[in-house]
Amino acid sequence: MRSTPRLALAVVLAGLLPASADAAQGQWSSPTTITAGGSSPLSGIAETFITSDGRSLVVTSDGSTPLVAVGNAGGAFSAPTPVGSPAADLAQVDGAVGPDGSFAVAWVSGGVAHVALAPPGGTLGAPVDLPGTNATAVAVTIGPDNRPTVAFRTKDAPSGFSTLSTATAPPDSTAFAEPLALDTTRSVVDSMDVAAIAGGTVGVVYRKQAPSGFQTYAAVYQAGALNYETPQLVSSTGNGDMGEQIVAGADGSFTVAWGNSGFGPAYAVRGAGAGAFGAALPLNPAGGDAAPSVDLAATPAGGAAAAWAGGGAIRAATSPPGGTFGTPLALAGYADDIVSTPAVTVAPDKTLTVVVNHPADGSVVTTDAGGATQVIGAGAAGTPSPVAVASSATRTVAAWRNAGGGISVATRSPVVTPAPTKPNTVPGTVDKTGPKITRIAKVKRVLFHETPTVVRLKVRCSEACRV
Numbered sequence: 001m002r003s004t005p006r007l008a009l010a011v012v013l014a015g016l017l018p019a020s021a022d023a024a025q026g027q028w029s030s031p032t033t034i035t036a037g038g039s040s041p042l043s044g045i046a047e048t049f050i051t052s053d054g055r056s057l058v059v060t061s062d063g064s065t066p067l068v069a070v071g072n073a074g075g076a077f078s079a080p081t082p083v084g085s086p087a088a089d090l091a092q093v094d095g096a097v098g099p100d101g102s103f104a105v106a107w108v109s110g111g112v113a114h115v116a117l118a119p120p121g122g123t124l125g126a127p128v129d130l131p132g133t134n135a136t137a138v139a140v141t142i143g144p145d146n147r148p149t150v151a152f153r154t155k156d157a158p159s160g161f162s163t164l165s166t167a168t169a170p171p172d173s174t175a176f177a178e179p180l181a182l183d184t185t186r187s188v189v190d191s192m193d194v195a196a197i198a199g200g201t202v203g204v205v206y207r208k209q210a211p212s213g214f215q216t217y218a219a220v221y222q223a224g225a226l227n228y229e230t231p232q233l234v235s236s237t238g239n240g241d242m243g244e245q246i247v248a249g250a251d252g253s254f255t256v257a258w259g260n261s262g263f264g265p266a267y268a269v270r271g272a273g274a275g276a277f278g279a280a281l282p283l284n285p286a287g288g289d290a291a292p293s294v295d296l297a298a299t300p301a302g303g304a305a306a307a308w309a310g311g312g313a314i315r316a317a318t319s320p321p322g323g324t325f326g327t328p329l330a331l332a333g334y335a336d337d338i339v340s341t342p343a344v345t346v347a348p349d350k351t352l353t354v355v356v357n358h359p360a361d362g363s364v365v366t367t368d369a370g371g372a373t374q375v376i377g378a379g380a381a382g383t384p385s386p387v388a389v390a391s392s393a394t395r396t397v398a399a400w401r402n403a404g405g406g407i408s409v410a411t412r413s414p415v416v417t418p419a420p421t422k423p424n425t426v427p428g429t430v431d432k433t434g435p436k437i438t439r440i441a442k443v444k445r446v447l448f449h450e451t452p453t454v455v456r457l458k459v460r461c462s463e464a465c466r467v
Helices: 006-012 020-027
Strands: 032-035 047-050 058-059 066-071 093-098 103-111 113-118 135-140 148-155 162-168 182-183 189-197 201-212 213-221 241-248 254-260 266-270 295-298 305-308 313-319 327-333 343-345 351-356 365-370 373-379 389-393 396-401 407-412 435-440 457-463
Touching: 020 343, 032 058, 032 066, 047 093, 047 396, 058 093, 058 103, 058 396, 058 407, 066 103, 066 407, 103 135, 103 148, 113 135, 113 148, 135 189, 148 189, 162 189, 182 201, 201 241, 201 254, 213 241, 213 254, 213 266, 241 295, 254 295, 254 305, 254 457, 295 327, 295 343, 305 343, 305 351, 313 351, 313 389, 351 389, 351 396, 365 396, 373 407
Parallel strands: 047 389, 093 135, 189 241, 343 389
Antiparallel strands: 032 407, 047 058, 058 066, 093 103, 103 113, 135 148, 148 162, 162 182, 189 201, 201 213, 241 254, 254 266, 295 305, 305 313, 313 327, 343 351, 351 365, 365 373, 389 396, 396 407, 435 457
């Protein structure tokens, strides 16, 4: 399925993927079920994180309560722990980790944005309610100086118009300052993401409805300023943008990316110290992708990695801090009409890993650029299943919506017990491959009469079977 020779892969990704990457990463574990399926779409969405103190995290929900499951490098996970109180109107859940091992979970319920913070090595504390009413969406990040920032949207019920705001707390604290509004125009806004750099500078990306359709905007708050800078229109397509994401570079830059089913995925960069984002650029200059969404992740080198699916290919590209993306790499092809939005991560050893779900058979497939491709699990056939992935120096963790509608997770590391492999099967699905049957005894002569005759054969099956 790989469309580019192995030798070319490392060239395309500019030094990623040492020859020993496959061996250093270890083996994938068998899938572990974190949650059972629920009626809410939220119960089939998860995020994965790995803290600097060695904890694997899966952040999800059961449709009414945020949940956090904690695992180790061996792939063992605890039962998920509820965060906050159950609510019938749970609207969104998001998570983030800090460089010191802290992590945060934010969510919306009861028209209020909530956030809970766990200190390094600790558990989540009591939820904090952010000011404002009619909150409908939330995103959270923890900056390189361990300051948590929450972005949230409130909506005016009569008009449907939205206001975006952010609130930031001191490092490892939930003493959030008064929220700052960044967009109060009379329009519909959604699909927001937030990132931060040291000192309290915050960047937010989102899409806003214009007469021609949804367009991507970004706004930056400079540390110490009274207000956000005027939001900037960063896309140039005019309509159809979706799936906006943002990462902060190690040099103080911001990179935003978004998908567009008509024009393909694109991105824009605001360099360190710059007063605005540069012009929008296509992630694939060759075109032909038409990807409606993209995944964007920070890299250990301080740059960004992007992955998307379009035009029959799953592609990835990387950029240095504050720089442009290199030529995209076609990791694999797909024959289905659709696939899930790929999830991408880059480990400290420069291994780039992409996870994607193929709805045709439900398979969840992981691919290392320049390395191995493996089926690690399955979702329900016939519908895309959301996927997530994260990596560290000790492991890679992938999560997805399983065939039952809940969340499953698999871990790759040198210390996991490798998953048993069965040819021609997808983990979590029915094995439709017929067993091998060997005849070991028979009757030498059979006489046929008008009355029924019973014929007996003695056989041996390669696995449990009926003949």
